[in-house]
Amino acid sequence: MSSFLFPSSSPIPKPHWRGNSIPRPNRPITLSLLHGNSYSWRLSCKLSLDFEESVEEDEIPQFLDFSAEEEEEPSLEKETVSAPTTTLMQRKKKKGDEESLEDRFKLRNGKEVFEEKAYLVGVERKGDGECLFDIEESLEELEQLADTAGLMVVGSTYQKLASPNPRTYIGSGKVSEIKSAINALDVETVIFDDELSPGQLRNLEKAFGGDVRVCDRTALILDIFNQRAATHEAALQVALAQMEYQLPRLTRMWTHLERQSGGQVKGMGEKQIEVDKRILRTQIGVLKKELESVRKHRKQYRSRRVAIPVPVVSLVGYTNAGKSTLLNQLTGANVLAENRLFATLDPTTRRVQMHNGKEFLLTDTVGFIQKLPTTLVAAFRATLEEISESSLLVHVVDISHPLANQQIEAVEKVMSELDVSSIPKLVVWNKVDRVDDPHKIKLEAEEHGDVICISALTGEGLDKFCNAVHEKLKDSMVWVEALLPFDKGDLLSTIHKVGMVKETEYTENGTLVRAHVPLRFAQLLKPMRHLVKEASYAKKGEIES
Ligand SMILES: Nc1nc2c(ncn2[C@@H]2O[C@H](COP(=O)(O)OP(=O)(O)OP(=O)(O)O)[C@@H](O)[C@H]2O)c(=O)[nH]1
Numbered sequence: 001m002s003s004f005l006f007p008s009s010s011p012i013p014k015p016h017w018r019g020n021s022i023p024r025p026n027r028p029i030t031l032s033l034l035h036g037n038s039y040s041w042r043l044s045c046k047l048s049l050d051f052e053e054s055v056e057e058d059e060i061p062q063f064l065d066f067s068a069e070e071e072e073e074p075s076l077e078k079e080t081v082s083a084p085t086t087t088l089m090q091r092k093k094k095k096g097d098e099e100s101l102e103d104r105f106k107l108r109n110g111k112e113v114f115e116e117k118a119y120l121v122g123v124e125r126k127g128d129g130e131c132l133f134d135i136e137e138s139l140e141e142l143e144q145l146a147d148t149a150g151l152m153v154v155g156s157t158y159q160k161l162a163s164p165n166p167r168t169y170i171g172s173g174k175v176s177e178i179k180s181a182i183n184a185l186d187v188e189t190v191i192f193d194d195e196l197s198p199g200q201l202r203n204l205e206k207a208f209g210g211d212v213r214v215c216d217r218t219a220l221i222l223d224i225f226n227q228r229a230a231t232h233e234a235a236l237q238v239a240l241a242q243m244e245y246q247l248p249r250l251t252r253m254w255t256h257l258e259r260q261s262g263g264q265v266k267g268m269g270e271k272q273i274e275v276d277k278r279i280l281r282t283q284i285g286v287l288k289k290e291l292e293s294v295r296k297h298r299k300q301y302r303s304r305r306v307a308i309p310v311p312v313v314s315l316v317g318y319t320n321a322g323k324s325t326l327l328n329q330l331t332g333a334n335v336l337a338e339n340r341l342f343a344t345l346d347p348t349t350r351r352v353q354m355h356n357g358k359e360f361l362l363t364d365t366v367g368f369i370q371k372l373p374t375t376l377v378a379a380f381r382a383t384l385e386e387i388s389e390s391s392l393l394v395h396v397v398d399i400s401h402p403l404a405n406q407q408i409e410a411v412e413k414v415m416s417e418l419d420v421s422s423i424p425k426l427v428v429w430n431k432v433d434r435v436d437d438p439h440k441i442k443l444e445a446e447e448h449g450d451v452i453c454i455s456a457l458t459g460e461g462l463d464k465f466c467n468a469v470h471e472k473l474k475d476s477m478v479w480v481e482a483l484l485p486f487d488k489g490d491l492l493s494t495i496h497k498v499g500m501v502k503e504t505e506y507t508e509n510g511t512l513v514r515a516h517v518p519l520r521f522a523q524l525l526k527p528m529r530h531l532v533k534e535a536s537y538a539k540k541g542e543i544e545s
Pocket residue numbers: 317318319320321322323324325326336337338339340341342343344345365366367368430431432433434454455456457458
């Protein structure tokens with residue numbers, strides 16, 4: 001566990017342990033520490049249990065179930081036992097369905113997670129032209145997100161409203177309807193398609209009863225990012241985004257104090273909330289400092305890369321569009337590419353060598369999604385800054401997706417927030433092997449003019465893609481004439497690799513090159529460009545005399 005998330009002295013989390021299987025001697029068991037009130041926090045660790053005495057099979061508890069009470073905790077903490085712990089046990093006993101419960105532990109993102117039953121809820125805003133996806137499409141995507149997070153979606157509903165209800169997001173009738181569905185379908189988590197305010201979250205939890213976890217799209221995405229974070233920097237960024245999300249939502253945690261004491265300690269809960277918030281703010285500060293130092297290191301690495309005059313091309317696009325598959329195809333890299341959302345969080349850069357000997361660096365990075373949480377965009381800004389330093393942006397589109405147009409718009413919306421409008425762009429329609437009528441799609445692409453059709457999976461169109469990249473890179477190159485002395489043969493071969501050579505001429509003082517080269521490289525060639533001027537002045541002088 002990352003110690004910055006839940007230091008043992010912090011009263012913020014309500015740790016709640018769940019074991020994944022029936023404990024038996026010498027059999028490894030995975031314990032998951034779940035946060036009681038939010039879906040956002042989870043830690044898993046594997047351990048083996050030693051039984052001190054032999055016990056009969058039927059005496060062995062069917063599921064390990066620890067609450068924070070068993071640990072040395074401050075007394076305030078002891079009073080807050082997470083409700084879902086008992087729910088899971090009761091539910092299991094109630095159903096008597098031991099095996100099916102064990103079956104619900106699934107491997108997700110390399111981690112074992114308990115596949116909770118989830119119910120999805122959305123609101124369609126009447127007359128809202130802002131929304132790119134209609135409500136059913138948005139809920140479908142939410143289902144994919146839930147699946148990626150390791151949840152089992154058992155139902156969904158939505159309501160058309162002029163604007164979401166400020167108290168409960170949905171109307172009271174809908175709340176009752178969902179309550180019935182919770183009972184009928186044995187729902188453990190209700191996920192809302194929009195970010196809920198702290199008040200809405202609290203009221204909904206109250207309305208559904210303590211057993212049910214209520215979370216929103218943002219918490220779900222943060223949870224996926226948390227599961228996916230593979231590097232230290234990504235983990236820090238996600239933890240920061242989670243804490244920023246959590247900060248205004250701390251309010252509900254201590255309200256039980258007032259309830260339990262019949263109001264005698266009124267105000268105590270509020271005091272504790274302030275303490276919690278202060279602790280969380282301190283942790284946020286520590287995280288930010290740690291992130292800064294990690295970033296400093298990455299910057300150093302990047303500046304070393306900048307010294308290499310190879311143009312950088314960044315792949316951007318909606319999550320699952322095929323960016324990593326394209327990088328893998330072109331470079332033989334081994335970036336995880338799979339049919340789940342947010343497979344990639346960290347930027348990966350590889351060198352692409354084209355058939356004609358030209359080279360460029362290709363960077364794959366985190367995918368976008370509609371309603372991307374602002375806390376995440378802010379936390380990942382540094383990672384996304386890599387994009388703003390590229391010579392070319394390649395927007396990868398999954399053209400086989402029924403919502404390709406909406407996805408394009410969603411990507412453009414995020415890009416407009418990133419201040420990259422000055423960088424040349426190339427649009428690539430990927431997965432042409434999956435469309436019903438590839439011929440029609442290719443004709444459409446031709447009509448658009450600036451679109452390349454490819455299949456990153458089969459390799460179709462990749463040569464055309466590389467040529468288009470090279471042509472586009474010319475936009476970010478500058479025209480130079482340089483006289484390279486004969487002992488600078490290495491520079492000449494670099495110009496051939498990264499630039500576009502129009503002509504070379506061998507003179508008695510060296511090779512005269514006329515070419516388009518990346519701006520950074522043009523600066524490196526400055527002394528040799530002066531040589532051209534000097535040579536032409538000298539020539540002019542000779543003619544005149
Ligand atoms: N049929 C087909 N499938 C593809 C193609 N390109 C990618 N895929 C599949 O689409 C899924 C997503 O591919 P990724 O490369 O992981 O997508 P990504 O854009 O990197 O996704 P994120 O990292 O989540 O942003 C994988 O199952 C790929 O095999 C293609 O050209 N044709």
